[in-house]
Amino acid sequence: xxxxxxxxxxxxxxxxxxxxxxxxxxxxxxxxxxxxxxxxxxxxxxxxxxxxxxxxxxxxxxxxxxxxxxxxxxxxxxxxxxxxxxxxxxxxxxxxxxxxxxxxxxxxxxxxxxxxxxxxxxxxxxxxxxxxxxxxxxxxxxxxxxxx
Numbered sequence: 850x851x852x853x854x855x856x857x858x859x860x861x862x863x864x865x866x867x868x869x870x871x872x873x874x875x876x877x878x879x880x881x882x883x884x885x886x887x888x889x890x891x892x893x894x895x896x897x898x899x900x901x902x903x904x905x906x907x908x909x910x911x912x913x914x915x916x917x918x919x920x921x922x923x924x925x926x927x928x929x930x931x932x933x934x935x936x937x938x939x940x941x942x943x944x945x946x947x948x949x950x951x952x953x954x955x956x957x958x959x960x961x962x963x964x965x966x967x968x969x970x971x972x973x974x975x976x977x978x979x980x981x982x983x984x985x986x987x988x989x990x991x992x993x994x995x996x997x
Contacts, residue, residue, distance in 0.1 A: 854929045856949050858902055859957070860884040862922045866906075868915035878911030880904050880918070882926060904928070906951035917956055927953040 863881035870876055886898045904926055906914050918924060928949040937944050 856928050856930055857925065858882055858884055858949065859923070859925045860902070862918055862920050862924065863901060865920050866911075866915045866918055868911060876908055876911045876915075878906040878915045880906075880914065882924065903946065903948040904951055905931070905948055906954070910951055910954060914951070914954060918958075921958075923957040925955040925957055926951055 860882040863883050866878045866880040868876060868878045880903075882902050882904055884900045884902060886900070888896055888898065890896050914924075926949060928951045930947060931950045932945065932947050934943065934945045936942070
């Protein structure tokens with residue numbers, strides 16, 4: 850029997866990434882992503898549903914996430930599901946949590962913006978409104994005198 854544990858998620862970070870280092874020097878970064886879904890309910894009304902997912906990134910990937918992403922940044926996370934179980938020290942109750950262990954990440958927000966995914970203008974590029982418009986083919990100077 851073959852097994853597959855692969856997750857792809859695109860969403861916005863719900864908080865700034867928290868970077869820690871293990872005693873052996875390995876970086877671990879934890880953050881959350883919110884994934885939105887729109888659907889129509891039985892009455893035909895559009896509804897929104899948000900799912901919050903905890904992400905864990907190890908090593909160099911964790912360092913990069915911590916350095917370049919902030920709350921609101923849009924990112925695509927590729928990873929695997931991991932189910933953690935532990936006993937709460939205060940209440941002695943069993944606790945559990947399902948999270949994604951990051952294997953690859955794509956930064957979808959432009960640098961310097963938090964979300965939106967709109968690319969920033971490159972330095973030295975003039976905005977399109979400052980560039981002179983090219984005349985349409987076949988248009989001559991006589992059309993410049995038309996009052997409209």
